[in-house]
Amino acid sequence: MRAGVIGTIDGKFDEIEPFHQTQEQDGRRFTRSLQVNRTSHRDSGYTVYVGEAATQVIEDVESVKVDPETGEISVGERPTKESKYTQFVAVPGVFIAVSSGSGTFAFDLLQSQHPGTHIERAELNLNAYADDYYTAEGVDPWQIGFYGNIGQAEKGVVYGENVISDDDIGDVLERSQINQLGLQYEMMGYDMKVTLAESGYVEVYNPSNIETEEFAEYIADEILAYEKEK
Known part of the structure; x- marks a missing residue:
């Protein structure tokens, strides 16, 4: 898995x-x-x-x-x-x-x-996760799903490279709630590409051969710290 x-x-x-x-x-x-x-x-x-x-x-x-x-x-x-x-x-x-x-x-x-x-079922605070990683060197957000923006773009999903820095959509993303987050970063000795959902879904795209046990450690050590308080 x-x-x-x-x-x-x-x-x-x-x-x-x-x-x-x-x-x-x-x-x-x-x-x-x-x-x-x-x-x-x-x-x-x-x-x-x-x-x-x-x-x-x-x-x-x-x-x-x-x-x-x-x-x-x-x-x-x-x-x-x-x-x-x-x-x-x-x-x-x-x-x-x-x-x-x-x-x-x-x-x-x-x-x-x-x-x-x-x-x-876990609910993840992706805004907090994003805040911790946007400023980290070598981290590339390639996907952001957002909602709750006041303006013409109320919700949506943005794909690209370093999308938070985009001149057109960056401000919208900064003031919105995040419900999907895709990142590329160094983690557990891998160059990982992952997507996270506010609803508790986590998927590792790269490496494609990550062991199920390593996936479990990634969740326990990296993701659960960002569970929303209920």
């Missing part, structure tokens, strides 16, 4: 154990599972768990019927049992990141393992 949606963990536990559970509800059997594929004890002091999770849920699916006699079309919804799947990487007691927004069900699976633990 080198991309994921972060869930921060409020609660202390030392390990993540695999489990699966099947239960019956309204005459249907539902199974959910969380599996650990490998565990790594890092020099940084983190224990990183890499795994996958799946669950079955009821979702309303569009249903279309055509009357064979009249040709009349009727459109409705029917409840259907669907399966969801995600990969995850986690540091116990710190965070779990899932491979997409649809995978946040894994937050609930992990919570069910550890009563009293609360896992919530």
